[in-house]
Amino acid sequence: MLTTAQKQGSLIQMTGPKRGIAFHCDVLLEFDMRIKNGENKGDDTQLIDGMSEFRGLLMPWEPTEIPINGNCATVEMSAALVSNAIAATVEVIISEAHGDFDLSLSSIVSVVEEHEFQLFHGSAGDWCGARRFVIAVTVNTMLHLKFMLGHRCSNGNIEDTCSFKAKLNGHAIHQTNFEAASILTKVTWAAWPHEMFR
Template sequence: MQSLSRSIVRSVGRVASAQPRWWIPSFAQRDAPLMNQKKQTKLDWQRLWFSFATIDLIDKAAMKKAAEESNPILDVKSVTKDAYYMPIIPGSSHGDAIMNNLRLDWEIDSDRTETRLEPARGYYMTCDMMQIFSLKLTKSPINSASLQLYGYIAARDEFDLKLNYVFRRSRDDPIIVQQGSLIEMTGPKRCIAFFSDVLLEFDMRIKNGEKGEDDVQLIDGILEFKGHVMRWEPGELRIGGSCGAVDMCFALVNNAVTAIVEVIISEVKNGFDLSLSSIVDVVKVPEEFQLFVGPVRESCALRKFVIAVTIDSVMHLKFIAGHKGTKGNVRRSCSFEAKLNGYARRQIMLDFASISVKVTWASWVPAQSP
């Protein structure tokens, strides 16, 4: 089975619309015939399902040890029992391997193009997706009440092999965070397809002066998520650097489609604080995560949110509007059933504003059979 990491360098010259390879089945579709798998032999299927069956036999102690050796800041005791332990690939920092491709067993294409969000046309189908729920600054090398954080975290999948930014801030526009607080995500632009492997690249720094050379590196490198050893329950990953750490909460969502959520706030009479969260089923367990929190002072449109949702399940959006330090916050919610395509609208009327919600469903176009 060819990994994404090897496929990236072999894809040099491939156009952005190149078709992905469809060899990993969705658990929800494993009893149905798979497209483009007619040549799959019985032995191949036996080997594939054997790899899934042996996931629980992995030596987790060895994984923890490897992660600790790679990430000195990793504190295993403070990570939940559902945590993933993944060492950063040696030599994958931006100072050595990503740009000059010298010290990895496989090379990474130097293409830094951002992925594009294109609606599916023609035949529609679901696929497995990786959903990132939150990022949190777990440990900082600087002892300060607030920090200016910038840089990026991006995923590469086999849909187009381009960078799909989950977090991206320039040094001139850092985000203000505190240790232990959530890091507001700025993406992804589209859902992260989990056909086989996914790479996670990151380079995050703390602004610490007038010049860039005075800044402090938080995390830097690459992680590889391999499909045949991934669990499907929500879990937490600690991305550790030499002097800091970021926790990432995520899950694999099977048989999924993409919900593109657009929220427009109008008729604002008085400024208010808004919290928006989403609730989706992951392995039939509800998982709630925050999409937006902040003040609303005038009519505006929030950034688009993309959420992986299992087909035919229901996605809930929860709104809490009011003012900090006061009682009587207004709570509203709306629900949307996941479909292969199409869209739905909801209108929420408040005394001090109107909230319009549009959810557009998008799915993948499979590769054509040879």
């Protein structure tokens, strides 16, 4: 918080950056995770609050777990350097849903070797229309999206995987029809702007 004198005995409060005024890293991840307890932000319980810096040349090639410790909780995060990466914007729309069911969505990408990352796990009722995820993928490799559906009263899960080849631009669409719902997946490819790496 910055303050400046307007006249003698009077101060004007000016909101500034939450943390720091200089940027010396490739990626800055800021987090503020709370448990909602009421209508006001002040009523919420703070779990973790802070930031992490990442420098591309110093990052590992394989996903490495990084613990983020707070006063009341610890969050595990994975980070890796993806070479020759392009951005895949994955949009998923659920329609014609019949009843409530559990849904799990994960992405499988090649970072040195294939790794699976969970994007969503919960009730399909919490999905609320279209959801978008941005995934870094090495060009000319495959992006696999794995869907798993199951009813709470059923022991078996239904699984389906759709695959997309990473390219510099364009998009691809895949429609999956389950008994419980129809899932439309659209992947849009975009190369990172060159000026980001100058």
